[in-house]
Amino acid sequence: MNYTFFLGTLAAVICCGNMGGCSVGPDFQSPAFDAPKSWSQTAIGRGDGRPTTQSVEPDWWLIYRDPVLNKLEQMVANANLDIKAAAHRLGQSRASRQVAAASQFPSINSNSSYARERASPNGVLGLLGTLEQEMPGQIANGAQGFGPAKLPGAAGAPFNLFQYGIDASWEVDLWGHVRRQVEGADADYAAMADLMRDVYITLFAETAHDYIQLRSIQAQIVLTKQNIEIARHGLDLTRMRFTQGATTNLDVANASAQLATIEAYLPVLEREECHLVNALSFLVDAEPRALSAMLGPKRKIPVVPPKIPMGVPAELAERRPDIRMATERLHAAVANIGVAVAEFYPRITLSGSLDIQALTFSGLGTWASRQYGIGPTVSIPIFQGGRLRGQLELRTEQQKEAAVLYRRAVLNAWHEIDNAMIDYHVAETRRAKLAEAAKQNEIALTASQTQYTQGSSDFLNVLTAQNRLLSTRSQLLQASADTAIAVAELYKALGGGWEQHLPAAHPVTAQASEKPQEQSAPLKTALQ
Template identity: 40%
Template sequence: MTAIRRWLAVCAALTTAGCTVGPDFHSPGVTAPASWGSEPASAGLTYGAAVDTQWWHRFGDPELDSLVGRLAKQNIQLQSATQRIDQARAQMHVAASAGLPQASWSGSYAYRHLSSHGIFSLAEPAPGSSFQFDFFANTLSAGWDLDLFGMVRRAVEAEHANQLAAMEARHALALATLADLATSYMQLRGVQEQIRITNTNIGLAQRNLDLVQSRFGNGVATTLDLAQARAQLATLRANLPDLQNSEAELINAIGFLLAEPPRALEAELTTPAAQPPVPPQVPVGIPSTLAKRRPDILAAEARLHAATAQIGVATAAFYPDITLTGNMGTESLSAADFFALPARQFAAGPTLQVPVFQGGRLIYTLRLRQAQQKEAVLAYRNAVLGAWREVDDAMTAYAQARRARQETVEAFGQNRAAFSAATQRYREGASDYLNVVATQAALLSSQSALAANQMKIETTLVALYRALGGGWEYAEVAAR
């Protein structure tokens, strides 16, 4: 008993000391540029304030706000990501349980017959003893791995980092899903504007056809004028099916994000609405804060942390391991005295395990973990560089789309004036119908370009918000 107490004291001291082998994780440093590119900033479109985490409200569209409000609760991928977080949390507790005392109970009964020619033939049985007997036993066993060199602690650290990675992966998915929803919504309103423009031009073409038919009946217009007017009307009507198909696909895309069956949102979204306006300026923060905000970068950092901790697990496998074990119970040949004091039995003491020869398994496991950690470092660096590039690309695309707006508006105004003049000259008989056809086609093209430009401004702004890494918080608020 004195020796056992001495072992317990030594093991307790070693456990309290908390020797943990392997490298400690330190958040990787990032040398970020002092500011973003000058092109968007010079246009007065961005400024360096904190990134807006509820940026979809800045479009001032109640329908978009309503769709986002339903997204976090209904999206199936977000629900699956939540389950992966629960799995990672459970795995962490599984790893932590290895460092806690373990206990189990077993009970047994057996009717035995011993061979008279077996090992017991070496001893002379007591007078009247039988080789057939009942045997009752119950045992309470306990053990506690002291984790002297931190194998369990490093494993828990790795699983905790994996849990953080799962959480950041859900944040990244929430941001991507939000951006997909907003992009599809902007595209839907853009397509609906294209449908409205096409229908307006169909109405103009129909009135022109009526005019040509009237003039043809009066002998003023020619057969060529009549054919051109009819061809123009048919061409415009032929554009509608593709636009209507795109409208249906975008409505279904939004419905899919909300886990709705096809056409479930048709009644809600087929009513045309104006293309949402964009804010005059966008807060973009500074590059040095991007690594602390973008979920994909934070997930890569968490995976690097887990890989670093796994090196500690592999390193601890080279060191001795001590487990305190003990068992107590009773053994009896009769059920009557099964719980009697003389039937008790117990054993207690430490078990020392020392790796002597493992065929290279420990060495190559350590090398494997070190290589995985180096790969995680590269993945982290790649995530940071990719994030900077995405922000710069999105800012440039947004600025260029805004710059193109002025020229597109100018082209629309000139084409509208040209179409009006051509129509008036045809009414007065000063020009043929070919000028009307040409100017209306140019007008339709510039109107479509104006709607497409507005849609591009909106979608590139959504891409910029996504690249900046803000907005995933909506899913966390909805989950509470």
């Protein structure tokens, strides 16, 4: 028989069957994403027209027009430890995908060996008829044996055995068992990339939050120092009037207590300033107070523009990493059902080996020393005790859970956006009212001081007006910070900020299959 022709024909038949084989199990279809036509349907009580449908800028923090914040965000993208850890998790997922994809190709191994052996004449050698020539009368009952070849040397004598060769095996993926595994691994890789995108979004928003809060605390420190000077001026005025006999020691004591109370608030603010500087230093992988020189100079609280670009609701499914990740995990769960279904079908593995074996080293170069074996192995599941059916049921329930979690991710996104828009609306409204209140309190304080100087009013009115002004100014600063922070939280809810650091498109199956090892430049930096 022409073995070469036979093996070639068999391989061609199996290859054709593999190429034309079907993938059992359900095919994944992206779930429908029902988005409202406009943001007005998601914001309760809105109507001022501040949200616009302009596209969300990838670097959304640029709307604050603060160069220090811009530099901080870039430092976080390049140095943050959470981003580096997420990059390594993405690398692990990529490696797992490579392991799954390896099953699509034949496994080829080479081997070589040398052994000094001795066979027992009372073992299988007793079946060889040639032993009668070496050991007459030793074979019981005159066994005839199987082979005509004569062993070298005396029966049972030690001998050398040299061997080298190759062997190969390949599972013929007729039912898509391997293809579904690779499909699921691709979806897992895409989900891990989306998880890394989510880390970017969270950290960018946290950086903006801490920076804005730092500027608010620094503004509070400046305001407190100004209030201390005002309180000292009031104390000096009260002491002068006491010396002139125009007032009592009670007013002096009240003015002194007012000054001490304001001064006691200053160390608390300075402590908060140090904590926020340390928090920002940690975000950029730096030691405590490493950013003191950069953040120490006082700057104004970042101001938000009157219009907030938000894009359109339909873009949310592609922008928010949690929705994208839920989609990919649903995809992986569907693919795993296909793997479980394929377990019910026969599995065919084609294997073969070619070896050169000789009793002498010089014999390894002769074609007569070859030996080979080739043929398919068919594994048919007949009885598994319910394991396969239980595994299919498990994968089906996991797919149903993934579908529910997708729905939860979408609903959670709408809630977060709606809450963020309301928070921004309330913060902006409160800031405007406090600005008016501060203006009126300044007028009230000036009037009370004038009346006290003229003797037509007591010092209690001055203290009351002063306390109201101090409180209102402090609240106004915090309201301004809350407005800027609410914008950062809004963009976090919208899923913006990662586009410059990871590709916008999902690493689909074809892309992952062709070039799973490629990385974007920021990702390579994070992996270092």
